[in-house]
Amino acid sequence: MALPITASGFSWTHADRDQPAVGPLNLQIAAGEKVLLLGASGAGKSTILHAVAGVLPEESGEATGELLVGGEKPDPRRGSTGLVLQDPDSQVIFSRIGDDVAFGMENLGLPAETIEAQTLKSLRALGLDLPPDHPSAALSGGQKQRLALAGIHAMAPEVIVLDEPTANIDPASATEVRDAVLTVQADTAATVLVVEHRVELWIDHVDRVIVLGGEGIVAQGPPAQIFSDPDLTDVLIDCGIWMPRHSPTPRRGGSDGIGRTSGRLGEVLLRTDGLSVARPRMATPAATDLELSLCAGQALGIVGANGAGKSTTALTLAGLLPEFSGQVLAEAALREGAKRARPFAWPSKQLAARIGMVFQEPAHQFLTSSVAAELELGPRLAGWSATESQARVDELLEGLGLTGLAHAHPQSLSGGEKRRLSVAAMLAPRPRVLVVDEPTFGQDALTWAGLVEMFLDALEHGSAVVAVSHDHAFLEAIGADLLELGDRSRLVRIGTSDSDSRVRAGDRSE
Ligand SMILES: Nc1ncnc2c1ncn2[C@@H]1O[C@H](COP(=O)(O)OP(=O)(O)OP(=O)(O)O)[C@@H](O)[C@H]1O
Numbered sequence: 001m002a003l004p005i006t007a008s009g010f011s012w013t014h015a016d017r018d019q020p021a022v023g024p025l026n027l028q029i030a031a032g033e034k035v036l037l038l039g040a041s042g043a044g045k046s047t048i049l050h051a052v053a054g055v056l057p058e059e060s061g062e063a064t065g066e067l068l069v070g071g072e073k074p075d076p077r078r079g080s081t082g083l084v085l086q087d088p089d090s091q092v093i094f095s096r097i098g099d100d101v102a103f104g105m106e107n108l109g110l111p112a113e114t115i116e117a118q119t120l121k122s123l124r125a126l127g128l129d130l131p132p133d134h135p136s137a138a139l140s141g142g143q144k145q146r147l148a149l150a151g152i153h154a155m156a157p158e159v160i161v162l163d164e165p166t167a168n169i170d171p172a173s174a175t176e177v178r179d180a181v182l183t184v185q186a187d188t189a190a191t192v193l194v195v196e197h198r199v200e201l202w203i204d205h206v207d208r209v210i211v212l213g214g215e216g217i218v219a220q221g222p223p224a225q226i227f228s229d230p231d232l233t234d235v236l237i238d239c240g241i242w243m244p245r246h247s248p249t250p251r252r253g254g255s256d257g258i259g260r261t262s263g264r265l266g267e268v269l270l271r272t273d274g275l276s277v278a279r280p281r282m283a284t285p286a287a288t289d290l291e292l293s294l295c296a297g298q299a300l301g302i303v304g305a306n307g308a309g310k311s312t313t314a315l316t317l318a319g320l321l322p323e324f325s326g327q328v329l330a331e332a333a334l335r336e337g338a339k340r341a342r343p344f345a346w347p348s349k350q351l352a353a354r355i356g357m358v359f360q361e362p363a364h365q366f367l368t369s370s371v372a373a374e375l376e377l378g379p380r381l382a383g384w385s386a387t388e389s390q391a392r393v394d395e396l397l398e399g400l401g402l403t404g405l406a407h408a409h410p411q412s413l414s415g416g417e418k419r420r421l422s423v424a425a426m427l428a429p430r431p432r433v434l435v436v437d438e439p440t441f442g443q444d445a446l447t448w449a450g451l452v453e454m455f456l457d458a459l460e461h462g463s464a465v466v467a468v469s470h471d472h473a474f475l476e477a478i479g480a481d482l483l484e485l486g487d488r489s490r491l492v493r494i495g496t497s498d499s500d501s502r503v504r505a506g507d508r509s510e
C-alpha cells in the first residue's frame with residue numbers, strides 16, 4: 001500500500017548553520033504519485049529526502065512544522081520507505097548479491113523460505129538474472145543501483161525516495177536504472193520521490209515536477225505544463241534547472257552554448273610511451289597501447305563505459321599509480337627542476353605542485369575544517385603571498401557559488417557543493433596539469449557553467465586538463481579531444497569543422 005507525504009510549515013536547520021537547509025515547506029504528495037524534485041545545488045533536496053526517510057537525526061538540527069508520511073512521523077524502523085543514494089558502492093553491503101536483497105527482509109523477521117523465494121523474484125524483476133551467490137563486487141555501477149532497488153522491491157515499500165540515483169553511472173546504464181525504478185513502482189504501487197538534476201531522463205515518466213527555490217516551492221505541476229509555461233522559464237533558469245533540450249552558456253563561451261572550439265596549444269607537458277595501466281595488484285591491464293601527448297592549453301576527455309579503465313588511466317597519468325608497462329613522462333616545461341622524468345617517481349611535494357588531481361569521490365579529499373581554508377591551502381603551500389591567495393580564494397568562492405559557505409565545514413556541504421569545492425581546491429594553485437574524475441556530477445545548470453568557466457580559465461592560463469567524464473556537454477564546452485577507452489583505445493578529436501565528431505560530443509541524451 002502506498003502512503004501520502006505531507007508537509008506543513010516544515011523546515012530544518014542544521015545545528016551549525018544560521019539559515020534553514022529547507023523550508024518552511026508546504027507539500028502534499030498523494031499515495032502512489034511519482035514526483036521529480038528539482039532545485040539548485042544546495043536548495044535542500046537531499047534534506048527533504050532524508051526527512052521523508054526518517055534519517056535526519058533529531059539532535060543534529062532543529063525542525064519546525066510537521067512532515068508526515070502516511071499521517072505519521074517517518075520512522076526508518078517501520079521498513080515502509082526505501083532510500084536509494086547516489087553512490088552505487090556505498091549501497092552494497094554484502095559480498096554476495098542475494099544477501100544484499102535478503103537483508104531488509106531478515107530485519108523484518110520474515111521466514112527463511114519466504115526470504116529465499118522473494119530474493120529470486122526481486123532479482124529477476126530488476127533484470128539481474130544472476131545466482132544469489134554472485135559476487136557483488138563484480139557488478140557494474142548500474143547493476144549495483146539495480147541491486148539496491150531489488151532490496152527495496154523485496155520489502156514491498158510504501159514510499160521510495162531516490163537521491164540522484166543515476167548521477168554516478170554512464171548514460172546507457174542510467175536509462176536501465178530509471179526503468180528499474182519504474183518497475184519497482186509498478187509492482188508495488190509505492191509513492192516515488194526522486195531527485196535528479198538531469199530532467200530529461202524522468203520528465204516523461206513522472207506525474208508531477210516540484211521545483212524548490214531558496215524559499216520553498218517556486219513551481220509545481222505536470223512536467224509538460226512546467227516546461228512549456230513561458231512565464232516559468234526565467235524562474236526555472238534562475239534556479240539552475242537544466243531545461244530540457246537547452247544547454248547553459250558559460251559566460252566566456254560562444255553564443256551557441258559551446259564554450260571553446262579551438263585553442264592555441266603550447267608546449268608538450270606530458271606524454272606517454274607505450275602505456276598500459278592497471279589497478280594495484282592486478283595481473284592484467286585495464287587499458288593498453290595508450291600513446292598520448294598533452295600540451296599546454298589542451299583538454300583531453302577520457303570516455304567509455306563503466307569498467308573500461310578510465311579512472312585507472314587518469315590516476316596513472318596523474319603520477320599516483322605506477323605504469324603497468326610503458327611510461328608516463330613529463331617534458332621539460334612540466335618538469336621544471338624535478339630530476340626524474342616519471343611523475344610517479346616524484347616526491348609528493350613536487351607532484352602536487354605540478355599535477356592536480358580530483359578523485360571521483362569528493363569527500364576523500366578534504367584536509368581542513370572550512371571551505372575557505374581548503375581553497376587557501378594549495379596556494380599557501382605553493383608559496384603565494386597572502387594577498388594573492390586571498391584574491392584567488394575569493395574568485396573561486398564567487399565563481400562557484402560558495403561565498404556564503406566560506407566558513408562551513410567541508411564535510412557538511414551538500415553533494416554538489418562538495419564536488420565544486422574539491423575541484424576548486426585543486427584548481428586554486430594553478431597546477432600545469434589538471435586530472436579530474438567526473439568533475440561536473442551533481443551540478444545544476446548554473447553551477448555547471450561556473451565550473452566550465454574555471455576550466456576554460458585554467459586552459460587559457462596554459463594548463464592542460466585531463467577529464468574522465470560521462471558529461472559530453474562539459475567535454476564539448478572545454479573543447480576536449482576524446483580518448484575513448486574500450487576494446488580498442490581511440491583518440492577522437494573534436495573540431496569545429498568536423499560535424500561527425502561534434503554530433504558525437506554533443507549527444508548527451510541520458
Ligand atoms: N550535515 C550537514 N550539516 C550542515 N549543513 C548541511 C548538512 N547537509 C547539508 N547542509 C546544508 O544544507 C543545505 C541543503 O543541503 P542539501 O544537501 O539538502 O542540498 P541539495 O539540494 O541536495 O544539493 P545538491 O544538489 O548539491 O545535492 C546546503 O546549504 C548544505 O550546505
Ligand SMILES: [Mg+2]
Binds near residue numbers: 163414
Ligand atoms: Mg543532494
